[in-house]
Amino acid sequence: MITTHVLESMNEVITNNYSNDHKAIDIVPSDNSEPNIISINNGTVETVVNDIKSTNHKSKGLDTYGNYVKIKQDNGKTALYAHMKYNSIKVNKGEYIKKGEVIGTIGETGNAYGKHLHLEIQNKDNIKENPIVTLKENSTSSTKNNNQKNVQKNITNIQTNTSKNKNHTNPTSNNNYLSAKEYHHGSIVDALKSIGINSSYNYRKKLAIKNGITNYKGSYFQNIKMLNLLKQGKLKKV
Numbered sequence: 001m002i003t004t005h006v007l008e009s010m011n012e013v014i015t016n017n018y019s020n021d022h023k024a025i026d027i028v029p030s031d032n033s034e035p036n037i038i039s040i041n042n043g044t045v046e047t048v049v050n051d052i053k054s055t056n057h058k059s060k061g062l063d064t065y066g067n068y069v070k071i072k073q074d075n076g077k078t079a080l081y082a083h084m085k086y087n088s089i090k091v092n093k094g095e096y097i098k099k100g101e102v103i104g105t106i107g108e109t110g111n112a113y114g115k116h117l118h119l120e121i122q123n124k125d126n127i128k129e130n131p132i133v134t135l136k137e138n139s140t141s142s143t144k145n146n147n148q149k150n151v152q153k154n155i156t157n158i159q160t161n162t163s164k165n166k167n168h169t170n171p172t173s174n175n176n177y178l179s180a181k182e183y184h185h186g187s188i189v190d191a192l193k194s195i196g197i198n199s200s201y202n203y204r205k206k207l208a209i210k211n212g213i214t215n216y217k218g219s220y221f222q223n224i225k226m227l228n229l230l231k232q233g234k235l236k237k238v
């Protein structure tokens with residue numbers, strides 16, 4: 001469970017975990033909103049790029065980040081927030097900002113497939129480490145823990161109510177889309193399996209065509225794009 005939020009709407013869904021091929025995590029909101037990104041720690045703004053207008057899948061090096069902000073945190077680590085919306089960045093180079101302050105808005109600039117936040121953390125030795133450790137840092141206060149338990153209870157209640165309501169309402173509105181909002185890992189195959197949908201290559205190819213993912217070859221980025229849609233409940237059924 002995330003205890004340090006990075007989206008102002010506090011409904012983070014991780015669509016791509018940290019791995020050797022992707023030393024960062026990708027985050028989307030659980031709904032179709034376009035939330036602000038907030039700082040995960042106090043620190044000084046080191047780099048701001050705010051003038052990239054669009055997605056560019058041929059970009060190289062730093063350009064792959066699109067609009068991004070790099071913050072040298074008080075704990076000595078560096079946080080990098082990438083793919084932000086054009087001209088949405090609210091902080092300036094050299095500015096000291098606090099945890100929870102708005103940095104900018106989630107976007108799809110640079111080498112991004114779908115709107116998401118790509119978050120990287122580098123330690124003092126410039127080694128990229130798993131940002132999930134920061135996001136899931138345990139609170140030491142017992143009061144806080146109790147509050148979290150209550151919040152969790154409320155969430156469970158809301159979910160129970162929602163599923164009850166579903167039985168009484170006309171379900172046609174969601175019948176055209178697949179959704180795997182409960183899936184929190186990085187594999188499209190596993191995500192489809194988790195909701196009982198055929199995950200074979202041929203079936204994914206059909207899903208790709210239906211969802212405008214052209215020339216599907218099961219590449220990393222194509223799969224992430226499909227996974228992002230699925231996690232947001234926006235993957236069109238075949």
Ligand SMILES: [Zn+2]
Pocket residue numbers: 016022024025026117118119
């Ligand atoms: Zn990423």
